[in-house]
Amino acid sequence: MNTATAARVPFEPWKDPQAKPYIRIVNVTKTFGDFVAVDNLSIDIYQREFFSLLGPSGCGKTTLLRMLAGFERPTSGRIELDGVDMSTVPPYERPVNMMFQSYALFPHMTVEENIAFGLRQDRVPKDERNARVEEMLGLVQLSKFAKRKPHQLSGGQRQRVALARSLVKKPKMLLLDEPLGALDKKLREQTQFELMNIQEQVGITFVIVTHDQEEAMTVSSRIAVMNHGRIAQVATPTEIYEFPNSRYVAEFIGDVNVFEGRLSEAAADHVRIAPVGGGGEIYVDRGTSAAQGATVWAAIRPEKIDVALTPPTDPSVNCIEGTVWDIGYLGNLTIYHVRLADGRKMTAAVANRTRLREQPITWDDTVYLTWAPDSAVVLVS
DSSP states (O other): OOTTTSOOOOOOGGGOTTOOOSEEEEEEEEEETTEEEEEEEEEEEOTTOEEEEEOOTTSSHHHHHHHHHTSSOOSEEEEEETTEEOTTOOGGGSSEEEEOTTOOOOTTSOHHHHHHHHHHHTTOOHHHHHHHHHHHHHHTTOGGGTTOOGGGSOHHHHHHHHHHHHHTTOOSEEEEESTTTTSOHHHHHHHHHHHHHHHHHHTOEEEEEESOHHHHHHHOSEEEEEETTEEEEEEOHHHHHHSOSSHHHHHHSSOOEEEEEEEEEEOSSOEEEEETTOOSBEEESSOOSSOTTOEEEEEEOGGGOEEESSOOSOTTBSEEEEEEEEEEEOSSEEEEEEEETTSOEEEEEEEOOSSSOSSOOOTTOEEEEEOOTTTEEEEOO
16 A cells, blocks of 8 residues: 555544553552652553653653663552553563663664664574564665664664664564654654654554653654653643643643633633733633632633734723734744733744735834634633
């Protein structure tokens, strides 16, 4: 089948109540003395998922990855892979491989020798070993570099050698610890898509640890956002970005403007929020679990905000007046930092769809920030 033209079927096993999780992390806690690195954490991961553990330094994501690899044992709880409890199985007996940020290639070996190393250790017959190495070289598009040594390769090529070496033993799960951190921005973005395509071809479950929100959003089928050893939210990239379940998730993923307010009206299909400190009312065309009068927060992404020099027809709803404090031109976007009357700042991101603007907005201009009723998300925590 030509994969370039074949229609892709949506991959959402977590929505199927009959689907059986491939990896089950059940009430896992890991402590180091008095420090709790992972706190009673449970996650289900499905076969062929590209699953991301995302969070700031110290949130427990690498500790969890090391427990999946067998380098650390849970203090309590269990980890199952394909129905087998792996909690006490040593690393070398697990059908799991791990790819490190440093790549850890043998400098004295060629590309093909690096890839074949694990197969040699397992005493795989030479013909089969050669065939599998050749298959991996083709998969990562390094066939013509087979005889080169790591120092003769670019950073991206070394990353692909490490990936091929991790995949050649056909593990049930591949763990990736910040695998693209050593690459420059442009190459990292290119490699993210290569990684996705390779994962789809081999059909192996990938679990990646990263602190890079854009990387997680790009490659993942689902993301687990972690905070102090716990899961803040597990969802698809779209759900995480568009419908965060808390201020922590909203603020950790991308840029966001957050307004505290009181629910002045709470209906099944809409809410009205009176912002703290006054100003225009915020109207959202979705209901919430909070009751009228409760304190909530409205989160609005910068790219969902329009910036204009003239006020809208009704400036009393979903409109805030301010002064342009700073401007950042990014080519495809222009970022406006706007200072409000009470000293707060808002950020708006406007797409540069045309080369010239009839009414350019500049520093110290008075502007009106507006957004649609479906643009804000109401957060209760």
